[in-house]
Amino acid sequence: MTDLKTRAAPGRPGALRRAAPALLGFAAVRALGLVALALWSAARDKSAHTLLTARWDSLWYSRVAAGGYGHEVRLPNGDVHSDLAFFPLLPWLERLGAAVSPLSHADAGLVVSLLASLAAAWGIFAVGDQVYGRRAGICLVLLWAVLPVGIVQSMAYSESLFTALAAWSLYAVRTGRWVTAGTLALAAGLTRPVGLAVAAAVWAAGVAAFVRTRGPAAAHGAPASARAPGEGARCALGMLLAPLGAAGYVLWVGHRTGDGPFGYLDVQAGWRNGFDGGWAFARFTAEKFTSFPSALAGAGLVLGVALVGWLYVTGVRRRLPLPLLVYTGIVTALALCASGYFGSKPRLLLPAFPLLLPLAAALARARTARSAAVVAGIAVASALYGAFWLNGSGPP
Template identity: 60%
Template sequence: MNDLASVAVPGRTRCEGPVVRAALRRAAPALLAYAAIRALGVIVLALWSAADGKSWHTLLTARWDSLWYSRVAEQGYGYTVALPDGDVHSNLAFFPLLPWLERGLSALSPLSAADAGMVVAWVTSLGAAWALYATGERLHGPRAGVALAALWAALPVGIVQSMAYSESLFTALAAWGVYAVLTGRWVWAGVLASLAGLTRPVGAAVVAAVWITAAVTLWRERADGAGLRAALRRHPGMLPGALLAPLGWCGFFLWVGARQGSFTGYLEVQEGWGNGFDGGLAFGSFVWQQLSGPTFAAGLGLAVGVGLVIWLYVRGVRQGQPLPLAVYGGTVLLLALTAKGYFGSKPRLMLPAYPLLLPLAVALARRRPVWSWLVIGLVAAGSAAYGAFWLNGSGPP
């Protein structure tokens, strides 16, 4: 097997260097396409910001959640802001892996914590693009892999991938973790799922991909007459991988609970931000308000957008999307759509749901290259313009 997942599996003696170099050579077109699209986004942002009298650098490193991450990196946890309406915003809402990396990189270099966060985002976004290419290549061939990485770069809110936010870091860990499940590298899958769980709350989606795939694999083995021990022997590393997977997410959840003096302490912190999960009732009410008021056009666009992402998920499943991808993508989508709070953040929350793009990538891969790149180029130009407009306006969170 020539994929990256075979590089560093315990017990293998094959030379790792040539495998990595071969994988990188195959991924090079995807990485170049990804970097070009994101560079276009940053250049358009810089020009737009200059015309608007703002700093593109500040927009990418020192606004919104970026400030909270860098404050955790510099001062640790414990900072809160009490708002006039009674809400309390605590930095305990932010998972620790990105601030840890910001602190470490700024300690080893002249970079500030905020600039270190942007560097982490830029580097890990390339790692995510590599994982997306590897996934598309394995399932549908090299052209689909390139298209998948390019489409992810050209998402309307793709500019977030270049910000000092945790989306790029999380997507890199999640995509390689899901790829490890896909290729049966269970220990790596568990380690990467645990790290993803230290990065964002949606790390639970990677844990779900590991656990459900492992459970279904064992169930199928037993249905074929194999005993549990025999099934586990056929899949070395499955049990330790499954045990490792939730450690990051659960560890932070329990640590915040102990710090807050309540098992549900993290949920209470999120409630202070107006976040949480209500099965989509608040979001559904918001959409209905848009449809039934003077903002009907915006509400209609929102409803169409939600319908499109659901259709893409169903389409992927019907095309035979492997179980780890279907579970991961579906869980990210479910958590995004059922969360309450600031509804403008939902496109950003769905940014790591890259399996939704697979049907589009497959369709582009089947077209003539000139038409595929024309479509990707137009989408990338639109993404760059929208990203500049968005960050110079309301922007995240």
């Protein structure tokens, strides 16, 4: 693995130039997806703008941005959908965008998502470049861009914002910027419940660094960065900051609802969402095999879960850095083992970009022409699927 000091770090001259191919490729894929969505929507007499900004979760986010928390919908079956299920950072940014510009809250959310998706692409490149080199970093970004549900990266949803914060926090951890890593993890925890995965990655790296500096290896010459003055204090501060965002919001919800520390779980239960170890998802998948047409969908689900599992195991075998494995494992487990919203699982897996590292490394080893052809073909298919998906069931 190349020495980290030889890589251009963000903030240093040449960093943007080094990441430029990845960012330009990402922008091209996203532009293709948006063009496909616009054409498909126009053919169906629908508004692509509405699909991106004013449906599903984006409506809840913009409502919180406009009027604060307190809105809920009571369904005939007794379920209560409360806006407290949605973490506050994206609505805060939407409110800020609407306050300093003529944009509506929904349009401000779209702008935040578009900018955050570029920040996420840069962060993903930085992580990939650090682990496997520049070429693999570019391939990692492009693979993340061409995922079948990649259109969500361009919606007024929180996935792009969260992925940007997570990617840069992981990069900061890997480069010993503990306070930066903890601060970004805190912000990620204010964005989505799975922000705890970022905090866990910071903690795992911090504990590992402590063990390295206190273990037998330290007596034989630990890395200079591990023994730098104040390193332990900065590491401890980063670890302290990391979980505060998610924990703070969850505790605030519990105080607001009067249900204590577990109030947020009750809010999620009102949405029929929880963690059951994947039992409900397994039943849902098994039910697909009761008839022939749906059996194809069931087989696709099984293959998809198997692929995710294989990619994670491959990452473990290739000894990917511990923070990446911890982060990815938690994101994947929470996505696959949630008890509701089965159609959302591909979207919930979007932040688990380190899963793609083994594929990115393989693609980076291929000839440029072959890699470009593969990515281009998948990009076209992804753009068409995204347009079809958003004009149909979409991401609930």
